[in-house]
Every structure is written in structure tokens, then in C-alpha cells.
Amino acid sequence: MTQAAKPVIEGFFTTGDKPALLGSRCVKCGTFYFPSVEGFCRNPDCDCSQFESVELSRTGKLWSFTNACYKPPEPYVAQEPFEPYAIAAVELEKEKMIVLGQVAEGIGVEQLKAGLAMELVLETIPDAVEAEGKLVWKWKPVA
Amino acid sequence: MTQEIAIIGAGMHPWGKWGRKFVDYGVEAAREALADAGISWRDVQFVSGAATMRCGYPGYVAGATFAQALGWQGAEVNTSYAACASGSQALAAARAKILSGQAEVALVIGADTTPKGFLAPAKGERPDDPDWVRFRVGITNPTYFALYARRRMEVYGDTQDDFAQVKVKNAEHGFSNPKARYRKKFTMEDVAASAMVADPLRLMDICATSDGGAALIVCSLDYARKIGKASAPRVAAISTVTPTFASAVIEMPDLATDSAVAMEAHSFRAALPRKAYEEAGIGPEDVSVAEVYDLSTALELDWVEDLQLCPRGEAAALVREGATRIGGRIPVNPSGGLACFGEAVPAQAIAQVCELTWQLRGQSGSRQVQGAKVGITANQGLFGHGSSVIVKA
Numbered sequence A: 001m002t003q004a005a006k007p008v009i010e011g012f013f014t015t016g017d018k019p020a021l022l023g024s025r026c027v028k029c030g031t032f033y034f035p036s037v038e039g040f041c042r043n044p045d046c047d048c049s050q051f052e053s054v055e056l057s058r059t060g061k062l063w064s065f066t067n068a069c070y071k072p073p074e075p076y077v078a079q080e081p082f083e084p085y086a087i088a089a090v091e092l093e094k095e096k097m098i099v100l101g102q103v104a105e106g107i108g109v110e111q112l113k114a115g116l117a118m119e120l121v122l123e124t125i126p127d128a129v130e131a132e133g134k135l136v137w138k139w140k141p142v143a
Numbered sequence B: 001m002t003q004e005i006a007i008i009g010a011g012m013h014p015w016g017k018w019g020r021k022f023v024d025y026g027v028e029a030a031r032e033a034l035a036d037a038g039i040s041w042r043d044v045q046f047v048s049g050a051a052t053m054r055c056g057y058p059g060y061v062a063g064a065t066f067a068q069a070l071g072w073q074g075a076e077v078n079t080s081y082a083a084c085a086s087g088s089q090a091l092a093a094a095r096a097k098i099l100s101g102q103a104e105v106a107l108v109i110g111a112d113t114t115p116k117g118f119l120a121p122a123k124g125e126r127p128d129d130p131d132w133v134r135f136r137v138g139i140t141n142p143t144y145f146a147l148y149a150r151r152r153m154e155v156y157g158d159t160q161d162d163f164a165q166v167k168v169k170n171a172e173h174g175f176s177n178p179k180a181r182y183r184k185k186f187t188m189e190d191v192a193a194s195a196m197v198a199d200p201l202r203l204m205d206i207c208a209t210s211d212g213g214a215a216l217i218v219c220s221l222d223y224a225r226k227i228g229k230a231s232a233p234r235v236a237a238i239s240t241v242t243p244t245f246a247s248a249v250i251e252m253p254d255l256a257t258d259s260a261v262a263m264e265a266h267s268f269r270a271a272l273p274r275k276a277y278e279e280a281g282i283g284p285e286d287v288s289v290a291e292v293y294d295l296s297t298a299l300e301l302d303w304v305e306d307l308q309l310c311p312r313g314e315a316a317a318l319v320r321e322g323a324t325r326i327g328g329r330i331p332v333n334p335s336g337g338l339a340c341f342g343e344a345v346p347a348q349a350i351a352q353v354c355e356l357t358w359q360l361r362g363q364s365g366s367r368q369v370q371g372a373k374v375g376i377t378a379n380q381g382l383f384g385h386g387s388s389v390i391v392k393a
């Protein structure tokens, strides 16, 4: 991981040793959102419009997984030659939500199993402009 | 009883990649439906169109576009857009018009022309657009269907062979359907040999997009009696409920589900037929045939459970024992489903009802479900749209 790399999208995650996704939380009913929302809470019984910015849990349980065997269309920038990558859906216990993300490089679907403990990491993915790529969040089985 | 309307005509332009205008497919389907109903185009008082978002302005005002192409005759028009449920929404609009006494006969119609190749997303950085964000981080459309499929394997022990069996079954059903696009009896070996797209789903597990058009002539029960069609199949329920917060399942194009800390998580797919059963006053045990949205082979198994045709987790067993084949206990997708058609968004939900109409009339030839009395459809699309329609003989 190149320290100089910029995030693929601003405001979606923190960087550093213990990176975390940045979401928001309704101050009234406690509902979490990722990505963050502005405006109004989507809980039909909540009329709140105030949110606090929160770091989501860095670990969760693998809900399901797959991979991308073909080069995705733009705006994805694929490495050449294209290498399939795995994708995880991870259940966060505290937030009671499932969050998607690529799986850390070098880990294929054959190494995954529902229920596996997963941890958030940052890696770079290719970018059309930045030669060193850009930072993105990924899920990695807890060692 | 007064909540029902009759289906007196059904018509479809064959699905395919014909390279013609969507209007042409719709008009051909409408003419077939009118001939089937034995009424004249001038008898139609309401045209309820399902919009297509791919064909410019004429597609946004599809109801009017079809009415003009058939020849303006003064009918009122309406256009519905509800993603994959557009056709059901158009049917619901026609039913409301008929049940309120404002029209006796309506044409429900949808057609689509698919673009050549992929639709290129607009250029530039759009971090506020969830669709742009998920593509930027490498989450494609098959990802979602593959996650659902893998979840079945992990939780219920389904196998890729179970999914392949769905494809083989649907291919056999659609083989003799003149309206289907793919008419080949694929084998387990064919499916296994097709390229992996998103593990565990292969190319043959995932449906294509197609051109196609479908139309229905619906009317009041009085009108049906008047023209000697008192025993025509009836629309007994149309469910187009939206999801209930919080979402239990990750939906395209989202990166996350709703958080269920304040509200219990709900399955949207399961809610759709539940309301249809309630409205029709029947239960899953009354269903003789189902047409479901098999965007992937594994998704058909989810639908079978959402329709409560078997307990959760047991759909693969139904497929293994042949229960969902024509001749089985509860045939699913006798038309061949999306596996044999490919998806033509605004026409698809109408096509499902066309198939049920033919099945309930006993006109389906070699793909006839013997003694079919009650049929149900189910589909789900983007932006909280979905539908389930019940048709009774």
C-alpha cells in the first residue's frame, strides 16, 4: 500500500492503522447509514433530520461472497491484464447492516465461508489518472 | 367479486434482438391481443402503457405512442413507470379505471428495444450517485445475484448443480414456446461448460436482455358477459407494495442494507406475494402455476420460497424431485421464464400474465399445465418496485 495514494472517494473511510468506514447515525432513533446521509432519517417512524458522523465497526461476519470474473465496465479502472477479485458482503453486528466491498488481494472465493470473521483494510485499486492508484476499503479474513 | 376484472385478450411479439423500434413490437402484440379478444381497436377506451426508459421521449409516453401508432381513436391514455413492475403498474391503472366505472375495456401494453452493447455510464466523477460509486469500487450487476446464490449454498446447502437444473428445466419448458427467444434444450453439461461470471453463477445462470412486446385486453365482468366471454380468466389481485424499512437484503445499486437497529429487517420479495394472496383471498396451496422473475437460476429458488410454495430453504429439493417442472406438483415458469426470453423490462410483467392467461384457458399446447386454475406472477426491480399478480380461471 502506497501511503501517498488518495482515497477513491472522499469521506467514505478513515485512513491510518485502523481504518474504518465513515457513516452517519440518526441522533434520535440511532439508525446507521453508509454512505452517510444528509436531510432526513429514512426510518418511517422517525422525523429526525440530525445526524452525527460515525466510524462503523471495523469487523463483522461474512454474510455472503462472490467474485468478478470479467473486467467491470467504467468507471471501474481494471488492472491489465485483468485479474478476477473476490467481493464480500459483511454483516456488522452493532450496526445491524450488511456492507459490500472487495476482498483483499490474493484471497479467492475458495478461501471464504459464510460466518468468517472479516476485518476492514485499505488497498489501492488502479486509477485512470493517479499512477499509484487510489485507496479503497476491502474486507479481509481476520488472521 | 366486484374487485375482479376479466382478461379477454393476450398477445405477444416474439422476444429476440430484432433491431426494430419498440413501437412495432407493441403494435404487433396489441393487434394479436385485440384479435384474441375479438374486439375492435375502436372499442378500447383506455390505453395503459408501460414506459421504456431506453427509447427517448416516445418511450416515456408509451401509452400515447402506442395509441397513435394504432391510430388515434379518442381513447384516454396513461403511462406507468415502475422498473421491472411497470407492466403490473399499468395493469393496476387499467383495473382502477375499470372498477371505478370510468372505462369498460382497456389495452395494457409494454414493449422494449434493448441498446446494442452496454449502456455507457455518463462520464465524470459522481460520488453522490450510488450507481457510480458501486461501479467505481468494482461492484457489478451480477455481484448482487451471485451474493444471493452463494448465501443459499452457505445456509441451505444448495449446489451449483441445483441452479443448473433450474436452467435445464426452463430450457425444456421454453423449447416449444413460439414467443421465446432461446429455444434450445440445454443440458447440465452445457451449463457447467459456460463461463463463470460471478461465482457461483455462470453465464447460463444469468438472463440476457431482449427486445419484445406484450399486450392484454382487460375489461369489466359485465362487458365480458356482454360479448360472451363470461368465463374468461380474471385478475384476482395485483400487489405493487413497496419495501418496508429496514431492508433485510442488499439491493442493487446499494453498498449497504438499511441498518436494523431501530426497526426490524424485512424481506421485500416475500412481501410482494403476501399482499397478493390477501387481496385474492387465497393461499399458496391454491396456486397451480407460477411465473417468476428468474434473473438468475438461483433467484427462481428464492421466489419459490417467497411465494410460500415450500418452506424456506427447500426450493432446491422441489427442483431435484421435479415438482417445479410441467407435470410436477407446482410448475414454475412453464413459459421458459427469463432464461428463455431474456428481459424486456416494460413488457416482462405483462408477458407473465399473458402466459398465465393461456395456461388458465388450456391453450398452452405441449407446455400446458394440466387443470391450471390459479396462477401467480412475481417480479422485483430497482428502486423499490416489484409486483405479484394473481389470475384465476
Ligand SMILES: [Zn+2]
Pocket: A026, A027, A028, A029, A030, A031, A041, A042, A043, A046, A047, A048
Ligand atoms: Zn431516525
